[in-house]
Each structure stands twice: as structure tokens, then as C-alpha cells.
Amino acid sequence: MRTYEIEEYKVFNSGHQACPGCGEALAIRFIVNTLGPNTVGVVPPSCIAIISGPQPYSSMRIPIYQTTLEASAASAAGIKRALSARGKEDVTVIAMAGDGGTYDIGFQALSSAAERNEDIIYFCLDNEGYMNTGAQKSSSTPHYAYTSSTPGGKPTRKKNLTEIMAAHQIPYVATATVGFPDDLVNKVQKAKQIKGTKVITVLTPCLDGWGIADNAAVKISRLAVQTGIFPLYEVENGDRYTINHGSQGLPVTAYLSQQRRYRHLTQEQIDHIQADVDYQWQLFLRKSKVNSFG
Amino acid sequence: MSNPTKMLLTGNHAVSYGVMLARPKVIPVYPITPQTPILEKLSELQVLGELDADIMTPESEHSAMAACITASLSGVRVFTASASQGLMLMHEMLHYASGARAPIVMANVNRTIGSPWGFWPDQTDSLAQRDTGWIQYYTESSQESLDTVIQAFKTAEQVSLPAMVIHEAFYVSHSLEPVEIPSQALVDQYLPPFQPEHMLDPSRGESWGNVVNQDMYYRHRQGLGEAMDKVPEASILADREWQTLTGRGYGIIEEYRCEGAELVIVTMGSMAGTARETVDNMRKSGLSIGLVKVKLFRPFPVETLRLALVGIPKAIVLDRNFSPGVGGILHQELKAALYGMAAAPEIYGYLAGVGGLNVSPAKIEEFVCMALKEEKPSINSIWVR
Numbered sequence: 001m002r003t004y005e006i007e008e009y010k011v012f013n014s015g016h017q018a019c020p021g022c023g024e025a026l027a028i029r030f031i032v033n034t035l036g037p038n039t040v041g042v043v044p045p046s047c048i049a050i051i052s053g054p055q056p057y058s059s060m061r062i063p064i065y066q067t068t069l070e071a072s073a074a075s076a077a078g079i080k081r082a083l084s085a086r087g088k089e090d091v092t093v094i095a096m097a098g099d100g101g102t103y104d105i106g107f108q109a110l111s112s113a114a115e116r117n118e119d120i121i122y123f124c125l126d127n128e129g130y131m132n133t134g135a136q137k138s139s140s141t142p143h144y145a146y147t148s149s150t151p152g153g154k155p156t157r158k159k160n161l162t163e164i165m166a167a168h169q170i171p172y173v174a175t176a177t178v179g180f181p182d183d184l185v186n187k188v189q190k191a192k193q194i195k196g197t198k199v200i201t202v203l204t205p206c207l208d209g210w211g212i213a214d215n216a217a218v219k220i221s222r223l224a225v226q227t228g229i230f231p232l233y234e235v236e237n238g239d240r241y242t243i244n245h246g247s248q249g250l251p252v253t254a255y256l257s258q259q260r261r262y263r264h265l266t267q268e269q270i271d272h273i274q275a276d277v278d279y280q281w282q283l284f285l286r287k288s289k290v291n292s293f294g
Numbered sequence: 295m296s297n298p299t300k301m302l303l304t305g306n307h308a309v310s311y312g313v314m315l316a317r318p319k320v321i322p323v324y325p326i327t328p329q330t331p332i333l334e335k336l337s338e339l340q341v342l343g344e345l346d347a348d349i350m351t352p353e354s355e356h357s358a359m360a361a362c363i364t365a366s367l368s369g370v371r372v373f374t375a376s377a378s379q380g381l382m383l384m385h386e387m388l389h390y391a392s393g394a395r396a397p398i399v400m401a402n403v404n405r406t407i408g409s410p411w412g413f414w415p416d417q418t419d420s421l422a423q424r425d426t427g428w429i430q431y432y433t434e435s436s437q438e439s440l441d442t443v444i445q446a447f448k449t450a451e452q453v454s455l456p457a458m459v460i461h462e463a464f465y466v467s468h469s470l471e472p473v474e475i476p477s478q479a480l481v482d483q484y485l486p487p488f489q490p491e492h493m494l495d496p497s498r499g500e501s502w503g504n505v506v507n508q509d510m511y512y513r514h515r516q517g518l519g520e521a522m523d524k525v526p527e528a529s530i531l532a533d534r535e536w537q538t539l540t541g542r543g544y545g546i547i548e549e550y551r552c553e554g555a556e557l558v559i560v561t562m563g564s565m566a567g568t569a570r571e572t573v574d575n576m577r578k579s580g581l582s583i584g585l586v587k588v589k590l591f592r593p594f595p596v597e598t599l600r601l602a603l604v605g606i607p608k609a610i611v612l613d614r615n616f617s618p619g620v621g622g623i624l625h626q627e628l629k630a631a632l633y634g635m636a637a638a639p640e641i642y643g644y645l646a647g648v649g650g651l652n653v654s655p656a657k658i659e660e661f662v663c664m665a666l667k668e669e670k671p672s673i674n675s676i677w678v679r
Contacts, residue, residue, distance in 0.1 A: 061499070065367065079364045109360070112352050
């Protein structure tokens with residue numbers, strides 16, 4: 001077994017209100033403890049807001065501003081611009097929003113912030129649904145997954161946020177997950193050094209929303225990568241692809257079978273997911289190869 | 295101190311010059327007719343090097359206001375401008391701004407709200423925001439808009455509340471008038487640099503917006519109310535100081551020829567200018583008519599209006615706005631303000647100029663005569679044209 005040596009600032013503290021074993025709390029820890037104390041964070045209503053609050057308490061030793069669900073990117077940009085106007089260019093301003101607040105209602109503000117190349121790091125802590133309100137479907141929810149608003153399984157595929165953000169040709173877009181903490185930390189450190197808009201989507205398994213064991217978040221997030229369902233990669237300036245961790249040839253059933261939200265799947269649906277993952281992986285390899293010649 | 299300059303300016307460009315003199319540092323703003331000339335002039339002044347501000351152009355008014363709030367909370371003076379649909383889209387963030395006690399100043403150019411689509415002067419857009427916790431000033435001329443923008447920063451920052459300076463589409467926004475632009479030195483003397491008590495800054499470690507319990511929410515709303523209660527006096531003082539420096543003052547309401555009046559016209563915005571002419575004409579023919587212009591609408595200056603209207607037999611309210619199910623919004627507010635007061639006037643509510651319909655001095659004279667003839671007013675607002 002590998003052990004990790006990760007240096008952490010003590011920004012995120014114990015005693016917060018996440019469920020024990022929460023994937024998202026782990027992601028927050030690696031993000032803010034890597035960035036350090038010269039940081040301001042924006043969070044929309046979400047589990048992230050629950051974990052960072054409530055007033056007058058805070059789980060983080062940095063200023064946190066809670067905005068509305070659709071406004072994270074715009075709110076973060078406002079802070080960065082004001083601090084810059086005050087000569088405080090060195091402060092890192094981040095947003096940490098869920099997939100509902102990013103793929104859905106917050107997408108317009110995010111796209112605009114990216115177009116303006118606002119100097120912020122935007123983290124989407126992606127648990128593939130509105131988990132804070134009891135697991136409803138978002139546009140990040142995968143094909144066929146059960147949520148309380150798709151009790152028969154979601155009829156359409158997951159939106160590809162990373163590709164959409166890469167198409168904005170911003171300096172840095174990446175995926176990460178809590179099962180690969182060294183990779184996540186590297187990406188946070190890298191993003192901190194880059195000026196302009198950085199978007200990192202972190203897959204953060206939700207124990208209750210996905211129906212997994214209390215100690216399974218890390219394992220499941222690793223399986224998401226190893227089955228090729230959620231490859232870890234970076235796209236710089238819209239066209240330079242780097243694959244960090246991808247499919248290790250494990251069948252998707254290794255990932256799906258561990259989760260209550262996929263319990264109802266038929267063999268045909270599983271086959272379809274497998275075919276989709278295989279196809280996407282081939283497409284992905286081709287894309288990264290083409291660009292390696294570019 | 296250097297001398298003021300005189301220019302021929304539209305109401306919108308007058309706002310832009312007022313903003314430039316107030317030295318905001320961040321201006322998140324989204325274009326919309328008939329506000330756009332404010333944004334364009336600010337952008338031009340910035341390129342010319344006369345305005346030292348970061349102009350941010352987000353994809354929507356919602357994001358513009360979201361950025362205004364955080365920029366303000368991060369310690370800089372902030373301005374934005376909007377109108378109509380844009381203001382409607384901001385609605386959620388307007389509440390958020392006052393809740394965050396962010397002293398943003400916004401110019402709103404009154405325009406009809408769809409559907410159906412229109413571009414006409416109608417105050418329903420800003421009046422529909424009356425419960426959002428923003429100070430609201432209604433102005434009637436280019437000069438008043440310029441002066442009020444600068445005054446608004448002063449009052450807003452004193453009480454930590456956002457403020458709207460509101461003038462109507464075209465009648466004010468696009469009409470050219472001679473405007474005196476005060477010197478930068480004068481404005482710097484009047485408006486000190488923005489130094490808020492609280493700030494989002496890693497060196498301060500303060501946060502804002504996370505979940506509170508019922509008791510904290512209750513106390514927060516109370517605090518917001520107490521700040522609002524300070525606005526009339528703060529506005530009067532800000533206006534007096536401005537008058538001392540420039541010779542121009544407006545008050546939170548204006549009483550025009552109300553002495554011994556048997557009827558007083560009560561209105562806001564550009565219609566006040568028209569009504570002033572009606573008053574002059576009718577006074578000339580021996581009728582004792584007066585005018586009360588309501589400049590400060592939020593907080594509603596109840597005490598001041600009571601003092602102005604006590605003992606006056608009749609008042610007519612001219613509303614260029616409409617709240618379905620209630621009628622004219624100023625009519626409704628004035629009735630509530632005077633309720634239970636001894637020697638209160640009978641109040642006649644007229645929906646005049648809704649949708650931007652032109653209301654001439656002669657028309658207002660007709661409305662006055664109508665009210666003088668009727669013994670008792672209707673309890674509801676009446677559609678007139």
C-alpha cells in the first residue's frame with residue numbers, strides 16, 4: 001500500500017458538520033489546506049456551506065462568503081477584483097460549488113467568468129446530484145442513475161463540464177478525485193501559480209446519495225478512475241491534454257455494483273454504460289494524441 | 295478649490311460624471327436600454343484615464359449585482375446601473391446586498407416591465423423593489439441625478455445600506471440639460487475614501503452569509519431596520535452639506551408653494567417638474583394649489599410627509615406606476631403614512647402616465663379640478679389620462 005506525504009496548512013479543522021466519511025469534506029481539506037491562509041473562499045448553498053458554517057462558527061481559518069446558488073463565479077470575481085484594486089494581488093480567491101451550482105444553475109456565471117478570464121480557482125465538488133436536498137438529479141447525474149427525481153433511472157447522459165470549460169480556452173481545466181489525493185494536491189498547487197481562470201472538477205462520492213458504505217468514498221472514487229468512468233486529466237489553454245490517471249481496464253461493474261443508485265440496472269444498461277465508457281476513452285486517447293503533435 | 299464646469303448633458307451622462315467624481319473602484323455593469331449610455335460614458339471616461347475604476351462586464355445583471363456585493367464587502371466603493379428587466383433579474387441579489395449591508399450605489403432608469411415589451415418611462419420596476427432593503431431616491435433632472443449619485447454614496451456608506459438613484463427613461467435619461475459639474479476637489483472634500491468597518495480579507499478573517507439561527511436572523515433584520523431609520527436624517531444632512539458646497543439642495547421631499555393650499559399634488563420623478571408648472575399656472579388664476587415631490591421613497595419619509603400635509607384639505611397622488619390589485623404604489627404608501635393623523639387630507643389616487651403616457655401641465659390641471667369637484671375620494675386609485 002502507498003502512503004502519502006502531503007504537506008498541509010491547518011486551514012480546515014475537525015468538528016465540522018459533514019457526514020463521517022464524506023468525500024466532499026476530504027476534498028475541501030486537500031484544497032484549502034494546500035492553498036493556505038492567504039485565501040478567500042466563496043461557497044453557494046450546498047453541503048459545502050453546511051461544512052463551512054454555521055455562523056458564528058467556521059470550519060476554515062479563511063474568510064468564507066456564502067453567495068446564492070447561481071452566483072459563485074461572479075461573487076468570487078468581485079472579491080478578486082476588489083482585492084486587486086486594493087493592491088492585494090497575492091490573495092488566492094476560490095469558489096467551491098457543487099455540481100448543481102456549477103453544471104446547472106451556476107453555469108451561466110461560470111461561463112462568463114471564464115470568458116473574462118477572471119483570476120480565480122473554481123472547484124466543482126461533483127457528487128453527481130443535488131445531494132444536500134436529498135439526492136435529486138442534476139445535469140451531472142450519470143445515465144441510468146437513481147435519484148429521488150429520477151426514480152426510474154436518469155434517462156440522459158452526464159454533461160461533460162470539463163470539455164465545455166476547456167472549450168473556453170482558459171489557462172487550466174482539470175479533473176481530480178479524493179481517491180488520488182497527491183494528484184488533487186498537485187493540481188491545486190499548479191492552479192495557484194497560474195493567472196486567469198482555473199476550473200477543477202473533483203469527483204466527491206456522496207455516501208447517502210450514492211448508497212455506499214461509510215468507509216467507501218475513497219475506494220469508490222478510485223474505481224471511478226480505474227474503470228475509465230472518470231479519467232483524471234488536465235487541459236491547458238483549451239488544447240494541451242495531459243492524462244494523469246485513466247482506465248486500468250477494470251469493467252464498469254466493479255464501480256456500479258458498489259452503489260445503491262445503480263442497483264436497478266439491467267444487463268443491457270450495464271453493457272451500454274460499458275460501451276459508452278470504452279468509446280469515450282478511445283475518443284479521449286485520440287484527442288490527447290492529436291494534441292501531443294500540436 | 296477649482297471652479298465647476300458647465301456642460302450640456304443627458305440625465306444618464308450626468309449620472310456617469312457623478313460616478314466618476316465619487317471615485318468607485320469596481321463597476322460591474324450590464325447594458326440595457328435605456329441605461330446603456332451610463333455604462334458607455336463610464337467606459338469612455340475610463341479609457342480617457344479620467345475614471346480610475348475596474349469596469350467588469352458579466353453576462354447578466356444577476357452576476358453584475360453578485361459581483362457588486364462581494365467587491366463592496368472586499369473593501370472598495372462600488373457602482374452599477376440597470377433598468378427594467380435587468381433590475382427584475384437582480385431582484386434576488388438586491389435582497390442579498392442589503393442583507394450583506396453593502397453600500398453599493400446603483401442608478402436605475404425607470405422603464406416598463408414586460409410583458410408586453412416596451413421601453414417607456416414607468417416607475418413600477420424600481421417600486422417593485424421597495425421591500426429589498428435599498429434606499430431609493432427619485433430624481434427629476436440631469437443635475438439632480440448627478441448631485442444625488444454623490445450624495446447617495448455618502449448616505450449609503452454612513453448607514454451601510456445600498457442605495458438606488460432613480461430617474462425615468464427618456465424624460466430624464468435622454469434629455470439634454472445644462473449641468474454644473476463640481477470640481478474633483480470639492481467632491482473629495484465632501485465624500486471621504488470608503489473605509490468600511492468589516493471586510494472580506496485574509497488579514498481580517500471575517501466571513502459573511504452562512505447559515506444563522508432564528509434569533510440571529512431576527513436581530514439581523516432589526517439591525518437593518520435601524521439602519522433604514524437613520525436614512526432620512528443622514529440624507530438631509532448629506533443634502534445640506536452638499537448645498538453649502540454647491541448651492542444646490544433638494545431635501546428628502548420638496549414642498550412647493552404649499553402655503554395655504556386647498557389641494558396639494560403629490561408625485562415623484564419627472565412628473566414633479568410638470569406639476570410645478572401646473573401649480574404656477576393655477577396659482578396665477580387664483581387657485582391655491584401646491585406640490586409635494588417625494589424624493590426619498592425608501593425609507594418612506596412618514597414624519598416629513600405628515601408635517602407637510604397636515605391641515606391640507608385635499609391631496610392628489612399622481613402615480614406613474616401600477617401594482618395590480620392595489621393601484622398606485624405612492625397612493626397606497628401615502629394613505630398608510632397618514633392613517634390616523636388628525637387633519638389629514640382626503641387623498642385622491644390617480645394612475646397617470648402609466649406605461650410612459652405623456653402627462654402635460656394642462657392634464658394635471660384637469661386632474662386637480664376633478665378632485666376639487668368631488669366631495670369624497672374613491673378608496674381605490676383611478677385610471678386617468
